[in-house]
Amino acid sequence: MQGKVKQHQGLSQTLGAARALDEMEPELRQLDGLLTVLVLLGETSDSVEPIALSSLGRAARDAFETISENWKKAVGEICQS
Numbered sequence: 001m002q003g004k005v006k007q008h009q010g011l012s013q014t015l016g017a018a019r020a021l022d023e024m025e026p027e028l029r030q031l032d033g034l035l036t037v038l039v040l041l042g043e044t045s046d047s048v049e050p051i052a053l054s055s056l057g058r059a060a061r062d063a064f065e066t067i068s069e070n071w072k073k074a075v076g077e078i079c080q081s
Contacts, residue, residue, distance in 0.1 A: 013020040017077035020070045027070075034060045 034056055041048055 013077045013080050016048060017074040018027050020073035020077065024070045027066045030063045031067070034063070 037056065
């Protein structure tokens with residue numbers, strides 16, 4: 001019986017880790033888009049208003065924080081198993 005309980009806990013932790021990793025996808029797509037925009041801005045050598053760069057920076061920071069939280073959840077779930 002105890003083996004079944006441990007197996008169930010391990011499966012639950014694996015599913016929790018997979019869910020946390022899956023929740024990272026929207027923010028990873030957002031970061032990819034932001035990096036593409038920054039590369040294009042750099043290549044065109046056009047003048048960019050500081051407020052626009054600040055907005056891009058805030059969006060990237062928010063996405064990174066969400067990714068970091070989900071990554072920590074996933075690693076925590078894996079380490080518990």
